[in-house]
Every structure is written in C-alpha cells, then in structure tokens.
Amino acid sequence: MPDKTRKLSQAEKEHVAKILTEKKATKECPICGNPTWAIGENLVLHSLFGSGGFMIGAGFPSVLVACNNCAYFRFHSAMLFGFAQPESAPPSSTEVEKKPEGSNA
Numbered sequence: 001m002p003d004k005t006r007k008l009s010q011a012e013k014e015h016v017a018k019i020l021t022e023k024k025a026t027k028e029c030p031i032c033g034n035p036t037w038a039i040g041e042n043l044v045l046h047s048l049f050g051s052g053g054f055m056i057g058a059g060f061p062s063v064l065v066a067c068n069n070c071a072y073f074r075f076h077s078a079m080l081f082g083f084a085q086p087e088s089a090p091p092s093s094t095e096v097e098k099k100p101e102g103s104n105a
C-alpha cells in the first residue's frame with residue numbers, strides 16, 4: 001500500500017523548531033523533566049468527537065512533539081506552521097456509530 005501520510009521534510013521540521021523557539025514553547029517535559037523533544041515524522045489528526053462517536057476524518061491537523069526520554073506527546077496546530085488551512089477541515093457529516101459500552105474490539 002502506498003504511503004499517503006503527510007511526512008514532514010527536514011526543512012519543515014527545522015521550521016517547526018524555529019517557530020516553537022520563537023514562541024518560547026521550549027520548556028522541559030512536564031512529566032519527566034527532560035529538556036529535549038523530537039518533532040514527529042508525520043502530521044497527525046486530533047479527531048473530533050460528536051454525539052454519535054468519533055467523526056472519521058474530521059479534526060485538527062497537528063504536529064506531534066514527543067519527549068526524547070519518556071515519549072510524552074504534545075500537539076501543536078499545523079496551522080501555526082502554515083501546514084494546514086482552516087478550510088482543509090473535512091465535512092462534519094462523517095460521524096460513525098459509537099461502539100457499545102464494554103466493547104473493546
């Protein structure tokens with residue numbers, strides 16, 4: 001299967017690091033105190049949760065930043081870095097059925 005993920009180039013990762021530094025978003029990990037972070041390879045989607053469950057394809061494109069020690073994840077909107085536009089959000093008519101209580105499958 002072809003890889004259709006939205007990977008960040010090295011230049012884009014450097015752009016993310018520059019913006020986070022400019023915004024002073026460089027504090028140490030709130031979980032373990034480690035001072036270094038890794039920028040994720042791909043853009044990710046924070047899914048919206050509607051009245052009927054998760055809305056497949058609807059959400060907020062994000063850049064994942066992970067602690068280099070404990071792998072704690074934090075997310076920043078991809079719009080901050082110019083990687084997504086507000087109109088790129090998918091339509092909200094794609095709600096899926098919520099799984100019944102107790103179903104882990």
Ligand SMILES: [Zn+2]
Binds near residue numbers: 030
């Ligand atoms: Zn950590």
